[in-house]
Amino acid sequence: MRISRLFGRTQREIPAEADTVSHRLLLKAGMIYQVASGIYSYLPLALRALRKIENIIRDEMDAAGGQELMMPVLQPLELWQQTGRDQAFGEGLFVLNDRRDRRLCLGPTHEEVVTRLASQYIKSYRDLPLLLYQIQTKFRDEPRPRAGLLRVREFTMKDLYSFDIDEKGLDLSYNKMLKAYQRIYARCGLPALFVEADSGAIGGKDSHEFMVIMDTGEDEIIYCSHCQYAANSEKACCAKGKGGGEAPLPLEEVATPGVTTISDLSDFLKVSPDHIIKAVFYAADGDLVFAVIRGDLEVNEVKLKNILKCVELHLADEEEIRRAGVIAGFASPVGLLNIKTVVDDSVIPGVNFVAGANSPETHLKNVNYPRDFGSDVTADIARACAGEQCPKCGGKLLATHGIEVGHIFKLGTFLSKKLGAFYADPDGIDRPVVMGCYGIGIGRLLAAAVEQNHDDQGIIWPLPIAPYQVHLCPLYRENTGVAETAEKLYSELVSAGFEVLMDDRQESPGVKFNDADLLGIPIRVTVSQRTLKQDSVEVKKRSEKESQLVPLAEIAGKLWELIDEGMSALPNQV
């Protein structure tokens, strides 16, 4: 490709609102164009990189036994109502009516469609296992699209669905995908960390995410400094300790005028926060819920939401709390009636806690569970934080951030039961198919690759996903033979099978070098009067500072060598 003919132009200045690195660089390089909030056009260079990522993914999916198919974006809403997931996705689902007022939606994912499809063809245990996938456009009406391609409303996704006879089969499929995913990220030049995750609106049991570690990533990851434990903070757990072993003492009221926060209370009564019970009120689908947790911990709202199985959860406001007859600052599970109470398991082993008294300016000492208060549910609803203990080994937990570039789920049978995907086992008995699903956002992977591989000058594409392999950069000057040599070299390299982008513009060397750095093609070949004096060209890797002179006769061999090296340099897993 000749840059003079390439659609898309590099910019010197970029929109002020872009402040994420990948967003800025992709805009500046003229690779993407924003159409509306969270909706982008991909220009030819970006599309070539996307296609390369897709092909790597396709390659790995096929190698793992997946079969590619294509399902529709437009789906009957009825299908979603059957599984109830129209509610789970809520406003994230793009819904529309056709001319006869039939309700349709734009698929945010394809479990419903694929399960219904699979149910038509899976009849016997002999038809399983089955792995089906597609690479296709998804629509999600995100509350807040942001950061360029990192969170958008329309995007290309590879989604694979596994169908197995039982949990054991699912585990095998799940592991197969896990391995395939690790190979995909490695081949894309992206080290990705495998972490435990919450399954969110997709539903199901086990779920893991692949994270590219990045300070600016929007997900928080909690991991152990000692063992392999790593989890999204939405899912992460921590060891909470065993509690005192003291004998329970009788309940005692203490006056605590004006003391309403945990730290005030801790100072006032000279007790540490982990001996205080904290009361937090939430509204879950409109109903008041009381979350009870140890004073040194915070409530993880994702966990709470999962336990309550509610669609909407938010901190109750003052009005909602007052209506329930509770006194903020002195609230307590003791003596509380008619409010659903969820107790964190941190409170269970503890003894002689301080808690609110549900009357003004008063707290209670020596509160014990279950002697003094009950619960509707006890569960882990605590947010794990850096500095706490690993739930697996007791080591110190640390926190970092990451970009989610893949998510895999063990779905189980809830969808196959609802949508009628059953198979006959060897005894002829119908059993629900056991499902898993596995997704990678292609555009986000591209953006993450840019986030991970760039410098102040621009993008540094990993070779396997670079739009082109070679950036041919002739520094034109009349009557020097540079133009002729470059043209000849260009056609030779192209016919030899190299992917070459040639900067054939009449621009100054500075402009060309800056654009070359911005576009980030891995290997730059400069042809100039200076190099031709030695019958050579200059070869430079985008990732390195130094360049070397290579005789014209040896250029193809040198390029093959560099490309082989770049294609096989798989980064180690984090």
Next chain:
RNA sequence: CGGGGUGUAGCGCAGCCAGGUAGCGCACCUGAAUGGGGUUCAGGUGGUCGACGGUUCGAAUCCGUCCACCCCGACCA
């Protein structure tokens, strides 16, 4: 949805407070010189000033309503 911000040429911005012929830089077109890290000079093209309504002799500018986009949060794969 709550808070904050921005809409003037493809991009970056000034002009608005104090109403009176819409400007600058980049990009783009023409010409000349230059030629290894955004080179210089000269001449050009391009704008319903986000939309609608109001005030006024006159609105980019004042007032109102709406819309779009961005950031933080809520929320969300």
